[in-house]
Amino acid sequence: MAMTTSNNITLLSNVKPFKTTWKVEVKVLHSWTHHSNYSGGDSLEFILAYKTVSGVKIHCTCKRLFLARVKRLQVGEWRFHENFSFTPTTGKYRPTSHKFKLSITGNSNVNSSLKNDDDFLTLTPFQAIINGSVDSKFLIDVIGQATDIGDIEVVPVLGKDKKNLELTLTDTCDQHIACSLWGRFAEQVFSAYKVGQIQITNAFEASTMVINPHGYDVHNYQRVMPTNELALSNDNRGVVKPKGNKRQIDKWSLYPERSVLDIIMATEIEKCIVKATVCAIDTDWAWYYFGCVKCNFKKVTNITKRDVVPVKHMFHCDSCRQSVINVAPQYVSKTLF
Numbered sequence: 001m002a003m004t005t006s007n008n009i010t011l012l013s014n015v016k017p018f019k020t021t022w023k024v025e026v027k028v029l030h031s032w033t034h035h036s037n038y039s040g041g042d043s044l045e046f047i048l049a050y051k052t053v054s055g056v057k058i059h060c061t062c063k064r065l066f067l068a069r070v071k072r073l074q075v076g077e078w079r080f081h082e083n084f085s086f087t088p089t090t091g092k093y094r095p096t097s098h099k100f101k102l103s104i105t106g107n108s109n110v111n112s113s114l115k116n117d118d119d120f121l122t123l124t125p126f127q128a129i130i131n132g133s134v135d136s137k138f139l140i141d142v143i144g145q146a147t148d149i150g151d152i153e154v155v156p157v158l159g160k161d162k163k164n165l166e167l168t169l170t171d172t173c174d175q176h177i178a179c180s181l182w183g184r185f186a187e188q189v190f191s192a193y194k195v196g197q198i199q200i201t202n203a204f205e206a207s208t209m210v211i212n213p214h215g216y217d218v219h220n221y222q223r224v225m226p227t228n229e230l231a232l233s234n235d236n237r238g239v240v241k242p243k244g245n246k247r248q249i250d251k252w253s254l255y256p257e258r259s260v261l262d263i264i265m266a267t268e269i270e271k272c273i274v275k276a277t278v279c280a281i282d283t284d285w286a287w288y289y290f291g292c293v294k295c296n297f298k299k300v301t302n303i304t305k306r307d308v309v310p311v312k313h314m315f316h317c318d319s320c321r322q323s324v325i326n327v328a329p330q331y332v333s334k335t336l337f
Helices: 064-070 126-130 184-193 218-223 260-265
Strands: 023-034 043-050 057-063 078-088 100-112 144-147 153-157 160-170 176-182 288-292 298-302 315-317 322-324 327-331
Touching: 023 057, 043 064, 057 064, 064 100, 078 260, 100 260, 126 176, 144 176, 160 184, 176 184, 288 315
Parallel strands: 057 100
Antiparallel strands: 023 043, 023 078, 043 057, 078 100, 144 160, 153 160, 160 176, 288 298, 288 327, 298 315, 315 322
């Protein structure tokens, strides 16, 4: 294994968001395009891994504006990557368990680096999936023998027809999990099924699926598989179907999640979800005003006499030129993310 080293290279697990001049050495495991109908346009997403044995992985995102910066980030290649922003990651379907994600900026730089053919898979035991100990917020890696493969069905999703394939995954301990594949994953597995037995590693749209993966001893895996003469037919053994296996549309998943720092650094307008804790509320009316309901919420002046008991709130409307009490609060401005 040939490699290039540098004294200022930082371990991926040690990178923190307080600066943007880090330099890391990573392998590009996977990339895909995140489609968006908003003005920000599509973005290019990556899964990067560090060269340690444990294979620390991190999600990397690049907005359309900076695509020229990532031309050298090709799947399977090792690269030096320096000058990037580092922000917390939240929400469901996170590609990695890393608590931060890496974002390409206008100062980012990518150079050539070492060679290493490891795919950095972190295989999840079927038992962990069955007993519910897997954190559902993160995507996972699995490998198993595909059995009980059904026919491809066309299912309407968000007004569009999607191909769906139902099958069962079996591991070396003869445990079974129902599996539902969509789109190109369904086509890929069904096509391979017509040829012969397959093993797959799959998660979701932001993942890869490999049939008889290189670098993994498939033949040894098949030898320790339980004997099952009815592998491709229905039998009476129970198949575990984890909760939520049925594909359901979550309205919150229609928009990407962004942190407050992402909003501050944004260069494009888009709709997104921001989760934050309210630290304080301005009680001095700095962020809203009272408007006269009769005059279509024209701004009014507070003329309440505080020395009169009991206090009766009174306002003067310049539009209808009279004192009014029927008012309602209005926002000073509207912000769209």
